[in-house]
Amino acid sequence: MIDKNSPLPIYFQIEEQIKRQIESGEFQAHNALPSEREYAEQFEISRMTVRQAINNLVNDGYLYRQKGRGTFVADKKLEQQLNGLTSFTEDMKARGLNPSSKLLSFEIIPANKKIANELHISTYAPVYEIKRIRLADDVPMALETMYMSANLIKGLTEEIINLSLYQYIENYAKLKIDYATQTLESAIASDTEITHLAIPKHSPILFIQRNTFLQDGTPLEYVKSAYRADRYKFTINITR
Amino acid sequence: MIDKNSPLPIYFQIEEQIKRQIESGEFQAHNALPSEREYAEQFEISRMTVRQAINNLVNDGYLYRQKGRGTFVADKKLEQQLNGLTSFTEDMKARGLNPSSKLLSFEIIPANKKIANELHISTYAPVYEIKRIRLADDVPMALETMYMSANLIKGLTEEIINLSLYQYIENYAKLKIDYATQTLESAIASDTEITHLAIPKHSPILFIQRNTFLQDGTPLEYVKSAYRADRYKFTINITR
């Protein structure tokens, strides 16, 4: 399996072998791999060399590790459609997944500088801060924090959030959503995200900041989402 | 600087320190860092521990390595605006950079299954295959391969490509470009990309596949681009 005299590094040979085994279906998603010590013994190499191979595959999203349990084959990345103003709910339904949310907190706070700037309001003006975990088939997918001006949208309650926020905005509050800006950025998961998304340390995270505006240009919301980078691939449909 | 009795891993402490030095401006872009052996000696730790810290920062895009030369501070990521059907040329101009292209190859080939499927034409039908390196201020930014049906766009020449392809299509060939689909995906650079983009091995690459369609739904082009992931951050403007 491994050629120690090859000019190719041993760790690279192991990487290629494991990738082949995943692609051929020999290793299925969420199957446990042989332990690092088993690989080291089998190939008569140091465990650090095995770790170098596995580290790379973890970084590339092929595998994930769990301390004390083992190393496992990751899911294939989902393609994420970003069709216009597609919401998380619609997005997940389109994939045949069952979307749900878990409300972490819902409060009215004074806007800090950043929030005030994003929403074009004064500092300390009241804003809703809504934190949610977004799940698909009960698997945590993203950690979302949403800010909206409390002076713009009045009478928001937990119930409305759990039903349909955008329907309320358009039908009840009579506000027309017009356009949005999304910025995609990748980063390493913070402790909060690790906890809420149930992912290993140092996992890659896809940050999406969405700013939604009304027809008159008023900012409606400012949303920060931390998506599990191991579950997404983005598709954007552009119409002109 | 480093607390060996801290519950925080040593490699993590080193990461944080280097990040602070980059953010504070103490380490400027393209400056060389102290060598791994210097760090190991200074902190009285093993070189492998230093490497673990630096590896993580390289993976996160803070640093890059050059065998035999040293480890250097990376450029800050550029934000990439994806405004509608923004072309590479317009995109770079918007950043105050001077866009240019280097034609690698321009030929008519028979479509393989994949190309035929993307362009909705028959297998073996003639297609233009245009390979280009895209540069900004003479720095390679992306490797681009474009496919277009030769039966749809006739009389395409190298000169037209170097001038304005889309202007030719709309004005001369009288075809109306309507919409496009872009899929973003990250991967590790292949040997071809390493060579053409002048990046180190195992660099992250942002793959963008763009399919452009005409008003009647006919596929116009199918473009695969490999962008240097160390230079991009994507912003999408969505209008409905």
Added chain:
DNA sequence: TATTATAAGTTGTCTAGACCAGTTATGGAG
């Protein structure tokens, strides 16, 4: 002076251990 070999520097790969911190199977006590 210009060229070329050499030395000294760098990162890249690898070893053969060690101990820590979680998880899980096992086996004994009640």
Added chain:
DNA sequence: CTCCATAACTGGTCTAGACAACTTATAATA
């Protein structure tokens, strides 16, 4: 039988070296 301590696993961190491959400064040579 259930419960619980423990042993046997797992990955996480770290050591103190080694040699290879590559780059660059230095010194010897033509």
